[in-house]
Amino acid sequence: MNGTLARPRPLDTAKALQLIGALFFAYLFFGFMLLPCLNTLTSIFTTRNAAGEVEPFAVIRFFLAGNMAKFVWNSLKLALCLIVTVNVVGISIVLLTEYFDIKGARILRLGYMTTLIYSGVALVTGYMFLYAGDGILTTAIKEVNPDFDPTWFSGFNAVLFTMTFACTSNHALFLRNAIRGIDYNTVEAARNMGAKPFKVLFQVVFPTLLPTLFSLTVMTFITGLCAMSAPTLLGYDSINPEIVRLAGSSVADEAFPQARAALLSIILACFTIVLLTVLSSYERKGHYLSVSKTKAKLQKQKITNPVANVLAHIYAYVLFIIYMTPVVMIVVFSFQTYSAVRMRKLDLSNWTLLNYFGQADYSYLTSRGTYKTRAGSISGVFANEATLGGIQTSFVLSVLAAALACVIVVVACNYIFKHKKTGTVLEYALLFPWLLPTILICYSYRVFFNSDGVWYVFGRNLYYADAVRILMVIAYTVVRLPFSLRMVKAAFYAIDEELEDAARNLGASPVRTFLKVKLPIILPSVLAVFALNFNYLFTEYDMGATFASTYGTTYAMVIQSMTREEGLYGYNINASGRRCASTVFIMLVSGLILYLVYGVGARDLSERLEARARWRRRWEKLSGKAAKETTETPGGKETKAET
């Protein structure tokens, strides 16, 4: 045997690790997924009346009496309408940029994809900056037409409009990929058989997109149902804002608010479970797969009818304007002075960085006719204490939760791929939060852990004071587990099973095989998941609002509160400007993350080595040049050093 040394088998370590893992996942599932939510469910049926007696069906009776059904109906109405509007806009933007030959498609695509770098509160406040009563557009229209109703952008229509454009990100990503995956030969074959372009679109292209469209529709419906930031900011009575309101209410103000919040959460969960069941049973039927061995790249279709072509171009650019105007306005106004921002009028002669950096005092005329100065009342994103605090809180919580979610799913996936039966149980356990609306999880945490009696967290009240941050990290982590699991699991699928065999054959232990062979392969995907998790959590509003704690005021909550406090008693004078700057900051962070994930992170070893070699060549060229100059120029060394 050529005298190779035998190494001890790390079987005992592996078994011990498995046991620790099993205990951890059981703790996570039962302690932070099942029990808090079960507590919410049971709280519905343990309502006490004024006499202190338990009335199991009091909330149900309350619901059936119509007092709460309004919120459910409103959410359903929003979700149903969004299915139509989001699909119309989403399919349009994909067809206009990927399928039809529209001039300037690249620019259009950039505009349509802006929702990828800003969403949630940032996006809603951006739209409000434009369309709200004191918005730029409304102010401009009101100047032309004084009878114009300044409150036009509020309630259902405003929420529907905003969410329609905010929710097309998934179409921009997934439908685009689906349409790019179409084999162009099938289009050519249909054309060859005499089909007109639109017949090809409806009879050949659309059927292959249907599975993706179905998934997108279900996801849109769930998004509409669980909408939070838009209804809250634009004033629409839907389920989630009501849950948050009830969660913060007390029995002194209204009848059993907590139980009502719990009931609404459970209703939301029921809808989600039904929809996801429908979706997964549909997905199980399988997607259309191209059977072609040599797939041809889709070529853009010219719209031959000139009228239709012009109309398509007009439609494309109108959509582009709708997408881009808030972005452009926010960027431009983030460099404007507080007076220009408050008046919603561009002052091209006066630009400032005060919304980003530094502070300034503000003097104003009091009712007594004297001037009063508020020191530091004008402050930038990076100088304002509250904003910086929000950024800091969101940053720390997001980094911790994003990293935790990644570590948990990497360990879990490694187990899932090796152990079919128990692995499936673990997988379903980690996908469990997917069935529950975020708001239910957070609300359940808020109620369940707001007590000293939860033994498995050592009897500590996790909703009390700064312990809420721990609770938020756990909530953030749990909420991101299903997404992280699906993404990382897909990465694990990409690992050739023979690689593990090869490593084992070369003598590596299972732990070494995992660390040296498997982990480096999935690392780009794990980092991408980490970045996407961070991106989501950093600007997250729903969970922060549900916890509503002074110790856990997130960045999105700070942004949301900026306008509310603007100019009050001479404080917070440039709140709107700072909000614009905050949105720009979010766009930069998100853009950078997307670049790192899909640009740099997608490179494999050969591309990285090539890039390194390219840099080395450049460096050698530069240093060679420098050396040459040094030798050729008398006294060149000093000159170069100065340069």
Added chain:
Amino acid sequence: MIRLNDIVVKFGDFTALHNINVHVKEGEFFTFLGPSGCGKTTTLRTLTGFIEPVQGSVFVRGKDITHVPIEERNIGIVFQSYALFPTMTVYDNIAFGLKVRKMKKPEIDEKVRTIAKKVDLTDEQLKKAVSQLSGGQQQRVAIARALVTEPAIICLDEPLSNLDAKLRVQLREELKKMQKDFGITSIYVTHDQEEALTLSDRIAVFNKGVIEQIGTPNEVYNHSATEFVCNFIGDINRLSDELVQKLAAGGAEIDPGAHHYIRLERVHVNEPERAGVLTVPGTVSMREYYGLYIKYYIDVGSQTLKVMERNDGVRIYDEGDGVTVGIDPADLMSYPAKGEEGAQ
């Protein structure tokens, strides 16, 4: 060197290997040949330790390694996909096994560079990512990685199956040369009979979890032990009952109840009469031109016989030409009729 004794492998209720017995000699190039799902890879994985048999034992140089963990068997493997670690450079791929063995850096470096030289990998290529190499270079890296730890045996699991035809032939030759240079005992798994015949010292032909025959390429080709082997290796004609009767009537001593086969190159067209050769008249129905050879499809009444003739540039027959087909009964391979397995 390697001895597999009565190996039985089961996957649930399914028995993948039934009493496999193989004895491979030191330095031999031994091939497991068979169609997909016949058990050849399972046998290889049993030898390498990825599968533990429910019965039987594996011996290497007289030592029972049946229950020895994979990492302690000292058997190198070249995988079908090569299984090169994509996140490591060529150098790191080759050095992996040595690092696992906690060797010192200079020793690792020396071993890696020595083996790289032997398999014709340059220093420049050692720095590259494996994806930057061609298929042939990747194969050399996989071989170098398998050999650098100085294993007692090297197993090659269909290492040429992912390559195009031309490269496959080229690498086949290189592989044979390398095996001879290293003198290492090699177990080769393939479903490609041409590969098996050209590379191997001996071949084990697998079918449905059993070994049908073990022999040299000449033995399995010209003296196939079973009807399956006869059908699986190379192209062949199974004679129809009518033709068998014709041959028997012509004086051949053949059992009319058995299945009779003859290789294409053993049938001759318009051959001058010679003792023992029986002729039947026929018509050329189709011709395939291969350059060195020409393949004729000749109707002889009850069946179409395939004939492979050397292309001498003179005797070339066109479709529709009347010819005589000569068959020497001594060239027939006959098997008792057990069923219709492998009938052509």
